[in-house]
Amino acid sequence: KLPSKTVYDVAQLTPLAVSAEGSPAVVLLALEGGDVVPPHAAKSGVRLLSVLKGELSWGDGSTIEEGKERLFSPGSILTIPAGADHWLAARSGDVVVQLVVLDTEVPVQAVQEQMK
Numbered sequence: 001k002l003p004s005k006t007v008y009d010v011a012q013l014t015p016l017a018v019s020a021e022g023s024p025a026v027v028l029l030a031l032e033g034g035d036v037v038p039p040h041a042a043k044s045g046v047r048l049l050s051v052l053k054g055e056l057s058w059g060d061g062s063t064i065e066e067g068k069e070r071l072f073s074p075g076s077i078l079t080i081p082a083g084a085d086h087w088l089a090a091r092s093g094d095v096v097v098q099l100v101v102l103d104t105e106v107p108v109q110a111v112q113e114q115m116k
Helices: 109-114
Strands: 005-007 011-018 024-031 036-040 046-053 056-060 070-072 077-080 086-089 095-102
Antiparallel strands (some): 036 086, 056 070
């Protein structure tokens, strides 16, 4: 079993790879049904989030508004620009996502177009 830690008081974060500086570069984030990760923003780099298990409820902004959440099924990929406030939740069961941090790397052109 890989070591993990609790983040945002509800989610389990399991690092899979780290950057040359030692910060997490690829992680698994697991939420149990009913968990809600509060609004937050990444300070740097683009995040690529892939839903691996469950149905992810996603919201943009600094205030949780359940009615504005979008649902993402396994296989969905989200791009999260640095500084973009967002929240996520596991409203209908357990959820596992993989998060890849791109600090100096640049997404391919097709991904950049989707981020507009």
